[in-house]
Every structure is written in C-alpha cells, then in structure tokens.
Amino acid sequence: MVRLVKRRSVPHSRTKVSIYSLPIELLVEIFRLYEEEAASHHGTPSYEFDPELGVDSLRRKKSRNSCHWLQLMLVCRAWRELGVSTPFLWTSIEVYGNLAWFELALSRSKRMQITLTFHDLQSAIQAATSEPLLSNVHRLHGLYFPPLYPEDSPAAIIAFASLFRSPMPRLRQLVMPVVPPRPDVRAWRKQMKHSWIDFAESHLPGLRHLRLSYATVRWNQDALSRLQTLELSACVADIAFGLSPLDCFLDVLNGCHLLEKLSLLDGFVSSTLCEEPPTTSQVAPPERTIKLPKLRSFRISDDPAVISWLLAHLELTPGLKVDVVGYFDDIDAIPEAPFSSLLPTDGPDVPRVPLRDPRHAVVALHDDVCDIEILGATSTVLKLSLQLRLPTLEHGWTAYLTEGMMEFWDLLNGSPIEALTVCGDWAWAQDPHLWHEFLNGFPRVKELYLIGRGYPAMLFQALQIEDTSLVTASDPGEALVCPRLTKIVVKFADWDEALNGVILEYLRARASRGLRKLTLLRLILNCSGGRKGAFLKSIGKDEEELNELTEEFQYTDAGAIDGSVGDSQVAKEAVHAYYYYYGHYPDFI
Numbered sequence: 001m002v003r004l005v006k007r008r009s010v011p012h013s014r015t016k017v018s019i020y021s022l023p024i025e026l027l028v029e030i031f032r033l034y035e036e037e038a039a040s041h042h043g044t045p046s047y048e049f050d051p052e053l054g055v056d057s058l059r060r061k062k063s064r065n066s067c068h069w070l071q072l073m074l075v076c077r078a079w080r081e082l083g084v085s086t087p088f089l090w091t092s093i094e095v096y097g098n099l100a101w102f103e104l105a106l107s108r109s110k111r112m113q114i115t116l117t118f119h120d121l122q123s124a125i126q127a128a129t130s131e132p133l134l135s136n137v138h139r140l141h142g143l144y145f146p147p148l149y150p151e152d153s154p155a156a157i158i159a160f161a162s163l164f165r166s167p168m169p170r171l172r173q174l175v176m177p178v179v180p181p182r183p184d185v186r187a188w189r190k191q192m193k194h195s196w197i198d199f200a201e202s203h204l205p206g207l208r209h210l211r212l213s214y215a216t217v218r219w220n221q222d223a224l225s226r227l228q229t230l231e232l233s234a235c236v237a238d239i240a241f242g243l244s245p246l247d248c249f250l251d252v253l254n255g256c257h258l259l260e261k262l263s264l265l266d267g268f269v270s271s272t273l274c275e276e277p278p279t280t281s282q283v284a285p286p287e288r289t290i291k292l293p294k295l296r297s298f299r300i301s302d303d304p305a306v307i308s309w310l311l312a313h314l315e316l317t318p319g320l321k322v323d324v325v326g327y328f329d330d331i332d333a334i335p336e337a338p339f340s341s342l343l344p345t346d347g348p349d350v351p352r353v354p355l356r357d358p359r360h361a362v363v364a365l366h367d368d369v370c371d372i373e374i375l376g377a378t379s380t381v382l383k384l385s386l387q388l389r390l391p392t393l394e395h396g397w398t399a400y401l402t403e404g405m406m407e408f409w410d411l412l413n414g415s416p417i418e419a420l421t422v423c424g425d426w427a428w429a430q431d432p433h434l435w436h437e438f439l440n441g442f443p444r445v446k447e448l449y450l451i452g453r454g455y456p457a458m459l460f461q462a463l464q465i466e467d468t469s470l471v472t473a474s475d476p477g478e479a480l481v482c483p484r485l486t487k488i489v490v491k492f493a494d495w496d497e498a499l500n501g502v503i504l505e506y507l508r509a510r511a512s513r514g515l516r517k518l519t520l521l522r523l524i525l526n527c528s529g530g531r532k533g534a535f536l537k538s539i540g541k542d543e544e545e546l547n548e549l550t551e552e553f554q555y556t557d558a559g560a561i562d563g564s565v566g567d568s569q570v571a572k573e574a575v576h577a578y579y580y581y582y583g584h585y586p587d588f589i
Helices: 002-008 024-042 054-058 068-074 077-085 099-108 121-128 153-159 186-192 245-254 268-272 304-313 398-412 432-440 457-463 499-512 532-549 569-582
Strands: 092-095 114-118 140-144 173-175 209-213 216-218 229-233 236-238 261-265 297-302 321-328 358-366 369-376 381-388 419-425 447-453 487-494 520-526 553-557
Touching: 024 068, 024 077, 068 077, 092 099, 092 121, 099 121, 114 121, 121 153, 236 268, 245 268, 261 268, 268 297, 268 304, 297 304, 304 321, 358 398, 369 398, 398 419, 398 432, 432 457, 457 499, 499 520, 499 532, 532 553
Parallel strands: 092 114, 114 140, 140 173, 173 209, 209 229, 216 236, 229 261, 261 297, 297 321, 321 381, 358 419, 419 447, 447 487, 487 520, 520 553
Antiparallel strands: 358 369, 369 381
C-alpha cells in the first residue's frame, strides 16, 4: 500500500489513467488495506489485563471512531461518496459513548452482518435497550462488551436481558472480557446467581465463541455443546435442580466435542460444585474420563482439590496446553508440597504427572511467580502455578526456590528431561550439594539454562562433584552429574572474579574424563557498579582456554543488551529471557 502511494506520487508523462477512473472494487480494496495497515501500525488495543500496567491496561485509547479508513473520505468527494455508500466498510462498529455515531454506522451497514464493540458500559446499556439495535440483532455476528467488574455485573446483565431474549441467529462471538483477576470471588456468588444469561440454541444457534466474567451460565448441553471457545472467569454455573453437581458438570463437559479453547478461571468450578465439593482422594474411574478431541488449550484457576479432581478426569491429548493456577488463602494454607496438591493421585499421597515422557521443563520461583512448566514428547504442555489470595509473603515466592526445586525433583526425577530451565534468585540456593542432588535426578539433560540474579558459581561447583559409585572403567565421565550435557546458558546472573576459575575447573574436569566439549557456553552477566571493565578484562584473560574447552563460547554484559548489539541472536535470546524472568521487557525495548 505504501509503495503504491509513493509510486503514484511520482509524475509520469505516459500515465493516462486517472485515479478517478479506478474500479470501485479496487478502491474498496484500497480502503480495506489502509484499515489493516493503520490498525497494525497503531496496534490493536485489548481488554486483556496486563499485570505490569495494572488497572490502567483496561483503559483503551479513545478516538472519535474506530474506522481509520474514514480519513480517506477527505481525499475527494468521490471517495467520500464511496465510503458512505459501501456497507461492507461499516460492518465493524466500535462505540465509545457517541450513540449518534453508533446509529449512523448501523444504518450505513445496510443488511450486512455486523460486529459491535462497546468501550463504555453506560453506552452499552443504552444501546442494548434501543430500538435501532433490537431491530437489527438478527445481523449481529460479533458482540463485545466492556469489562464487567463484579459490582457492575448483575445490574448490567439485567439491563441486557431484553437483548439476550432476542434471537440472534448469526451471532458467533459473545465477549464480556476478563478483568484483573480476583481469586476470592466467593462474596459475589449470591449476587451473580441473579445475573444469568440464556445461551440456548433456539436463541443463539450460531454461537461458537463465548467469553464471560461475573455472570451465571446455564450449564447444560443445549447451551454449550456447540461452542469452540469457552472462557468463564469468576462465573457461576446454574445446574438443574435435583442433579448431582459433580456428575452434571462432567456430563456436560464431556459433550463439548467441538471445544478448542476452554478456560475455567477464578473459582468457576468450585463455585459450581460448592454443594458437593470433590476431594483429592476421588480418583477418576476409566468410564468417567473426559475426552475432548479438538481441545488445544485448557486453563483453570481454582482451589487445589478441585484442580486435582478435574485433571484426574481429563485426558491430555497430544498438542494440548494445560495452564493451571492453584489458589491458597494465605501463607499458613500452603501445604508441604503445594505443586503436588494440584495433580491427580495414584493412591494416597502419590501425585501423578499426567504427561508421558516429559522432555523440557522450567521451574521458576521469584517475586510473584511460582511456576513449573513441562513439555511432553507429544508437544503436550503442563504448567502449574501457585497464587495466594492474600499476598502475605515477605519476599514473594523468591524464598521458596529451594523447596520448589526439591518438589520438582520429587515429581520428575528419573524422567527423560533433555532441556531444563531454572529461574530464581541464587542467593536462596547457594549450596552446591543441593544443586548436585537436584541435577542428579535428570541424567539425560543436554541443555541447562539458569535465568536470574545472584552468583551462579554453585552450579559449576555442583557439576564437578564426583559420585564415585557411578564410575566405570569404560566410562569415567559418568562420575559427573549430567554427563550428556552439551549446552549451558547463564543469563542475568551477577559476575564476580572467582566465577571464571570455577567454570574452568568444571570444563577441565569434563575434558579429563573424556566427556565431549560443550557445544555452547553462553554467559550474559550483570556487571553493575562499574565492574564492566574488570569483567571484560577477566574474561579476556581466560578467553583462549574457554574457547579451547568448548566448541563455542559467548559472553556479554547484561547491561550492554541495548540498541548497540543490533539483532544478534545473543541479544534476542537475552531479551526473551529477561521477559520470562522479570515479567516485562527491558525499558529500552
């Protein structure tokens, strides 16, 4: 599009075709391409909550309207007439509070199916009860409401009642987006019982994508079995009187064969099963296993017992990504093995990781992050996270690094993990023997990544601790932990002058035992406090030997990862590692 405009701006004596003689279809395509280009350039604002920005991330940038192509109507009278008279250009309508604009856009869309996005709750309520919208609901293809907080939800949904009672045969997407997560929504359950929406097939036969927050949902096959996307945040399910909540919940879910994305967030399942809560001792018999063949994404945030119960019933199909967040009321409610409490069990106190042959794993404990993420051989991903309803941890989860590592070891030791990432503050795990015991559980590891602050010398000390019981005459390298290791990457750790020596001792130990050279040793270290010169001088002194003992050695100062390093692979990986550890990109991005 930009190249076309530049080319037309250059005079050409042989050009006889006037812009006014372009076919209408081509002009409409120009308008459409202009809209796509402008939207991508300015970004597409989203209601998704950004924890870095807080509630401010929900305040979308306002403009007069959402149609960037309207600027083209100022080019000339003919282009203005084209814009006014082409219904296709008015099929996506965003309303920021100007209902006159809404009615104008609605009338210009003629008989085309339309997508409505409301950015203001009061405007949405007024429009929902207005004759222009009620007389055009049969044309709705997508309907997006502003974020609803629990205090707003009952009154708003009651106000939308007349709209939802109207048949909408073409509606495929209905969204009341997720707002900042509020793990403890139990106080709102009674109010939400009165704010229900009927999604019966007779009203919404075309509905395929549903995202709701703070509302009551009729939990039955007629309402949900045809959905491809279902996201319920802090909602409550309305189950028919006389039915067992446990059985009804599973029966309805098992009938959702078209589901590709399923999110049951902020206590939805426990709210649904509050009269018959499951226990961790309830093991799923084979006939109750839920098989959703098209499911590619499953997210749940709830009480640990509920998560364990549901995971016991859900078959993890190849390629499925499972994201689990377990809530604990406060620090005193955290059990001895909190990650294990989220998993199904094979008998009392025997947690089972529902993944075959895990190959890649991440354990991250720092600040407000407490995660274990596992990738199986069939590309199935399982992510376990812990969260407190009351943030009472003095150091966040940082101080739980040692406990988290050892629980990870308890769950997965002996598994065929080939790539292992640990994120944390190494000040809380400085014992080399702890690291040796931890790594000794994963003898097949080939790639090892350390991301976080603190001094990482303990890793290289652990890697050269000998276990003489493993030594054999044919393979003396087995005495070292992780003998198959080929790649070590350390990012954002602190540098000190002793680190070089510890690394060299480990590399020499590998060489003396006949282990192959590391294919890559990469160090991205923090040299703050004016130590960059000393870092570069120290590395330079040992660089020749480091290069001899490895196939490839790379190093850089973490503070140098800015525009000066260009698009190097080291810089790109470092930036991604920064994002994973700190939860946001560096300021220079």
